[in-house]
Amino acid sequence: MRFSLYSLVLLFSTSLSAQTLKxxxxxxxxxxxxxxxxxxxxxxxRIANKLDLQLAEDExxxxxxxxxxxxxxxxxxxxxxxxxxxxLSTGASWRNQYGGQMSLSLNQNKYQAEQQADQYQNSIGLSYSQPLLKGAGKKAATANLTQARQQEVLNQLSMRRNLSSLISRVIFSYRNLLLAQQSLKIVELxxxxxxxxxSNNRALLAAGRISNSVLVESLTDQANQKLSFQRSQYQYERSKLDFLQLLRLDKQADARLELDADLTTVEPELNLVELLHLAFANRPDYQQAKIDxxxxxxxxxxAKDQADWRLDLDMSYNKLVSGERFEHYSGLDQGDYQxxxxxxxxxxxMSSDNxxxxxxxxxxxxxxQLKELERNIELDVAEQKKKIEMSWQELLLSEQxxxxxxxxLETEQEKVQSGLSSNFQLVSYQNQLVSAQRDYLSAKINYLNLLTELDNLVGQDITKWQVDLSRSQNANIKQIRDYKIAD
Structure with missing residues (x-):
C-alpha cells in the first residue's frame, strides 16, 4: 500500500471533524x-493454506x-x-524423495519383582523399505509435495484475482460518484x-416590459431545471452511499465528500502484441489454467503409477539383549537380519483403469480450457483496444x-441583446450546453474506465496501483494472535 494505515486514519480523523471526507x-x-x-x-x-504447505514440506x-x-x-x-x-521407547522415521522409508526404534524394559533382582531387556530395530515399481522414483514420491506447492501458487493467484476485482470496483465506483458529483454541479448552475x-422576468412583467408568455417560458424552464436537479441529487446520494459502503465508511453517509481525481486524458498508444504479451504473463486466471x-x-x-505392479525391497535389523544400558550390547553381527x-x-x-x-x-x-482461454484473451484484448480507440474519438467529438x-450560446446571447432572437431560443441553447457538458464528462469517464478495464484484462492493475502482496505471501500463524474482528 502507498499510504500507511496510520496516515489514513489521521487524514480521516482530521476531515471527519469538519464532516468532510477528502x-x-x-x-x-x-x-x-x-x-x-x-x-x-x-x-x-492464506494462513491456513500456509499451514497445509508446511505440513506437506515436512513430509x-x-x-x-x-x-x-x-x-x-x-x-x-x-x-x-x-x-x-x-x-521407555524412542524412535525416528524418515522418508526420502525416492519413495524409501527408514525407521529406527530403541526400547528399554525394566522388570521389578519381589525378592528378585531387577531385569532389563533392551531392543534396537532398524528397517528400510524401497518401492521398485509402484511409487518408485522422485516424481512419484514427491507428487503430494508438488501438488501442495502448486496449490499454494493457485491460492496466491486467487488472491490476486480478488484484489484486482476489488480495485476495479473501487475505481468504477469512485468515478461514477465523481460523474454524479460533477453532473450535479452542472445542473445546479x-x-x-x-x-x-x-426572477428577472417577474420584475420585467410587473414593469410591463415583457409579455406574460415570456414569463411562462422562463417558469417552465425553471420547473424543468428543478426536476433535473432533484434527479441529479438523488443519483449523487445513491452513488455516494454505494461508494462509502464499498469502503465500509457508510456510517459517514451524511459527510461531504471531496474527491481528488486526475481526469487527464491522452491519446492511446496501444500495441496489440505487447498487450497480449502482458496478458499471458500477468493474468491470474491464465496462470491458474496453466497450473491446472x-x-x-x-x-x-x-493414476498410471497406482495401476502398476508393486515390487518392494524390505530390509530390517533387530537385536534383543539383556542389560541395563545399550553400550553393553555385543557386536551388531549377532542381531537378526531380514x-x-x-x-x-x-x-x-477395473478401479485402477477407471x-x-x-x-x-x-x-x-x-x-x-487453456486453449479456449487463450483464444478468449486474444479476442477480449483486441476488442478492448478497439473500444478504447473508438472511445477516444468519441471524446474528441464530444469536446468539439x-x-x-x-x-x-455566446452568439445567441448577443442576438438576444440586439433583439434579434427570443428568450425561448436562448433557453434552448443553454439547455443544449448543459447536455453537452454532461456528455463530455461522461465520455471522459467512460474512456478512463475502458483503460481501467484494459489494465484488468492484461493483469497489470495490481502493479499500476502498487498493491503490496507481501501480506498474502508472508501469511503465518503468528498473525492469528494479533487478529481483531472487524467492526
Whole structure:
C-alpha cells in the first residue's frame, strides 16, 4: 500500500471533524483493501493454506517419537506376587524423495519383582523399505509435495484475482460518484440561471416590459431545471452511499465528500502484441489454467503409477539383549537380519483403469480450457483496444461539440441583446450546453474506465496501483494472535 494505515486514519480523523471526507483515488483503493471483509477472510484462509504447505514440506523431514509406560501386575498363586514393568521407547522415521522409508526404534524394559533382582531387556530395530515399481522414483514420491506447492501458487493467484476485482470496483465506483458529483454541479448552475431568469422576468412583467408568455417560458424552464436537479441529487446520494459502503465508511453517509481525481486524458498508444504479451504473463486466471494443466498431467501420472505392479525391497535389523544400558550390547553381527522382495500384481483391477481414464479425460479438458482461454484473451484484448480507440474519438467529438455549443450560446446571447432572437431560443441553447457538458464528462469517464478495464484484462492493475502482496505471501500463524474482528 502507498499510504500507511496510520496516515489514513489521521487524514480521516482530521476531515471527519469538519464532516468532510477528502479522498484521492489511491487512498480510496487503500481503504477498500484494508477494510473489505472478503479480503480479510481470504487473508485468514492464506494462513491456513500456509499451514497445509508446511505440513506437506515436512513430509521428508525426520519424524521423532518417544513414549513411556508403567504397568503394575498383581497375581496370586498360593501367595500374592507383585511386579512392576517400566518401558521407555524412542524412535525416528524418515522418508526420502525416492519413495524409501527408514525407521529406527530403541526400547528399554525394566522388570521389578519381589525378592528378585531387577531385569532389563533392551531392543534396537532398524528397517528400510524401497518401492521398485509402484511409487518408485522422485516424481512419484514427491507428487503430494508438488501438488501442495502448486496449490499454494493457485491460492496466491486467487488472491490476486480478488484484489484486482476489488480495485476495479473501487475505481468504477469512485468515478461514477465523481460523474454524479460533477453532473450535479452542472445542473445546479443551470438551475441558478433559471431561477435568476424567472426572477428577472417577474420584475420585467410587473414593469410591463415583457409579455406574460415570456414569463411562462422562463417558469417552465425553471420547473424543468428543478426536476433535473432533484434527479441529479438523488443519483449523487445513491452513488455516494454505494461508494462509502464499498469502503465500509457508510456510517459517514451524511459527510461531504471531496474527491481528488486526475481526469487527464491522452491519446492511446496501444500495441496489440505487447498487450497480449502482458496478458499471458500477468493474468491470474491464465496462470491458474496453466497450473491446472500441469496438475492434470501429474494426476494422470499418479493414476498410471497406482495401476502398476508393486515390487518392494524390505530390509530390517533387530537385536534383543539383556542389560541395563545399550553400550553393553555385543557386536551388531549377532542381531537378526531380514531382506525381502514383495511382489503384488493387480488382476482385472477395473478401479485402477477407471482412475487412469478419468485422469486422461481431465487432462484433455484442462488442455481445452487453456486453449479456449487463450483464444478468449486474444479476442477480449483486441476488442478492448478497439473500444478504447473508438472511445477516444468519441471524446474528441464530444469536446468539439461542447466548444461549438459554447460559441453558439455566446452568439445567441448577443442576438438576444440586439433583439434579434427570443428568450425561448436562448433557453434552448443553454439547455443544449448543459447536455453537452454532461456528455463530455461522461465520455471522459467512460474512456478512463475502458483503460481501467484494459489494465484488468492484461493483469497489470495490481502493479499500476502498487498493491503490496507481501501480506498474502508472508501469511503465518503468528498473525492469528494479533487478529481483531472487524467492526
Amino acid at each position: 479522498l484521492s483515488l489511491p487512498q480510496a483503493i487503500d481503504l477498500a483493501l484494508e477494510n473489505n471483509i472478503t479480503l480479510k477472510n481470504q487473508y485468514l484462509s 521428508f523431514a525426520v519424524q521423532y517419537n518417544a513414549g513411556a509406560q508403567s504397568r503394575y501386575n498383581s497375581s496370586y498363586n498360593e501367595q500374592r506376587y507383585d511386579s512392576v514393568q517400566n518401558t 443551470s438551475l441558478a440561471r433559471a431561477n435568476e431568469k424567472a 494443466l500441469e496438475l492434470a498431467k501429474l494426476d494422470l501420472y499418479q 531382506v525381502a522382495l514383495k511382489l503384488e500384481i493387480p488382476i482385472d483391477d 482412475r487412469v481414464y478419468k485422469a486422461q479425460i481431465s487432462l484433455y479438458q484442462s488442455a481445452n 461539440y461542447l466548444t461549438y455549443t459554447q460559441l453558439q
